Amino acid sequence: FENPIVIDSGMKKEVFATFPxxxxxxxxxxxxxKPLDIFTLAKQKYTLYGDVKTGTICKYWPTQQSTTIPEDLDPMVEGIMALTINNRTNEWKEVSKVVFDAYGMKIYYDEEKVGMKGAMFIKEDDLSETGFSNKPIVKNMKKAREVYRKKKSAIQSGTKFVMESGI
Known part of the structure; x- marks a missing residue:
């Protein structure tokens, strides 16, 4: 986030942010x-979350937090995420970044906007878990085709992302 979110111990906060x-x-x-191609009209930038040897390469997207659904976005460039942050610790926490596993995305759209719901559960000092909800941000949105699907395997790891290197 361009401006960190501060959340009291044991509290839940709902904010809106954007995603590419x-x-x-x-x-x-x-x-x-299988798609023929995947492209974006948004400026692409990547970052490393975690340490240099074992970290995760992530798409970097600066966003503002808002208490209302952002207006005047180009739905071909930016979507809206309704994010619920749950602080399950006994301390105030400052959240400056959130990392999600793209394989869990549940995207919805209508004529004017694209959106999804996400959740972050802060469990310890530098440990949190993120995931997606299978519900639209507003009623009557259509579900988009899921492009990033987990392959079926003998070992299922799920589609949540565990943030162990800070929030």
């Missing part, structure tokens, strides 16, 4: 599972 839109192109005669 990626557009997938599918061939009608091709596989419904």
């Amino acid at each position: 839109i990626e557009i997938a192109v599918f061939l009608e005669s091709g596989s419904p599972e």
